[in-house]
Amino acid sequence: DAKTTQPPSMDCAEGRAANLPCNHSTISGNEYVYWYRQIHSQGPQYIIHGLKNNETNEMASLIITEDRKSSTLILPHATLRDTAVYYCIVRVARKAAGNKLTFGGGTRVLVKP
Amino acid sequence: DAGVIQSPRHEVTEMGQEVTLRCKPISGHDYLFWYRQTMMRGLELLIYFNNNVPIDDSGMPEDRFSAKMPNASFSTLKIQPSEPRDSAVYFCASSLGQGSHEQYFGPGTRLTVT
Numbered sequence: 001d002a003k004t005t006q007p008p009s010m011d012c013a014e015g016r017a018a019n020l021p022c023n024h025s026t027i028s029g030n031e032y033v034y035w036y037r038q039i040h041s042q043g044p045q046y047i048i049h050g051l052k053n054n055e056t057n058e059m060a061s062l063i064i065t066e067d068r069k070s071s072t073l074i075l076p077h078a079t080l081r082d083t084a085v086y087y088c089i090v091r092v093a094r095k096a097a098g099n100k101l102t103f104g105g106g107t108r109v110l111v112k113p
Numbered sequence: 114d115a116g117v118i119q120s121p122r123h124e125v126t127e128m129g130q131e132v133t134l135r136c137k138p139i140s141g142h143d144y145l146f147w148y149r150q151t152m153m154r155g156l157e158l159l160i161y162f163n164n165n166v167p168i169d170d171s172g173m174p175e176d177r178f179s180a181k182m183p184n185a186s187f188s189t190l191k192i193q194p195s196e197p198r199d200s201a202v203y204f205c206a207s208s209l210g211q212g213s214h215e216q217y218f219g220p221g222t223r224l225t226v227t
Contacts, residue, residue: 032214043117043204043218044156087156099144099208100169101216103156 004088009108018075020107022088025069031092033064034101035073037084044087044103047073078111085109117219119205125225131193134222137186138207146216147180147190148204156204162188195226 005023012018024033035047048055048062050071055062061074075082087106118137126132138145146161160170165182173180177196182188192199206218 034214038156041221043206043221044216045218046215049214099213099216100146100158100161102158105155 004090004104006086006088006104006107008105009110011110011112012075012078014080014111014113015077018078018082018109018111020073020075020086020088020109021070022073023070024088024090027068027090028092031090033062033068033071034089034091035060035062036087036089036101036103037082038087038106039081039084047086078109080111080113083109083111117205117207117217119203119219119222121222122220123223123225125227126195127227128196129194130226131191132195132199132224132226134190134203134205134224136188136190136205136219138188138205139209139217140186142207142209142217143185144208144210144213144216145182145188146206146208147188148206148218149201150204150221151201159190192224195224197226200224200226 034049036044038044050062063072085106120135147159150156159172162182180190202221204221206216208216
């Protein structure tokens with residue numbers, strides 16, 4: 001699975017959009033981009049995933065560049081409850097690779113009032 | 114659904130004792146994963162099962178660790194004998210089917226070995 005690079009930390013203001021970048025320059029054509037987050041003292045939580053196209057769900061939007069070498073997770077209206085560590089993960093979704101996830105250091109996001 | 118259930122939530126034990134962590138995956142899920150999280154090493158996969166069969170145990174740190182899944186609704190992670198460096202939060206997760214995009218994590222078990 002391709003390696004990802006994320007900033008170690010970032011702050012954002014409550015009510016504003018939070019844009020979390022992730023670089024995955026060695027991504028392969030059959031690898032998906034996944035985002036998980038971990039709120040303090042809880043297990044990680046799935047947010048969103050994508051392959052090529054931009055994706056949106058009730059939690060966030062995922063913007064993937066055309067060359068797929070980087071992506072941005074957007075929390076449209078950050079709240080204090082969005083304070084967490086956000087993990088960007090790239091992996092192949094096929095049987096041989098199983099479903100295992102490899103977590104990096106993530107980005108520690110602090111939403112401030 | 115109650116989600117992934119782990120027990121105990123907290124465990125404090127003395128070095129040398131046997132520790133057993135338990136996990137009940139979400140009903141119908143056929144993948145089960147055990148992760149460990151420490152400040153130094155972050156979140157790392159220990160082992161995972163597919164249809165109750167261990168698929169990849171390359172993350173298990175050493176022979177003191179063992180994991181079993183006797184049926185589709187129960188798994189254990191055992192440490193014998195425990196050491197202070199085993200202190201960590203252990204997470205169990207489950208997912209549905211090959212190529213499934215989402216893993217569901219339990220609340221974790223915080224293990225402290227003194």
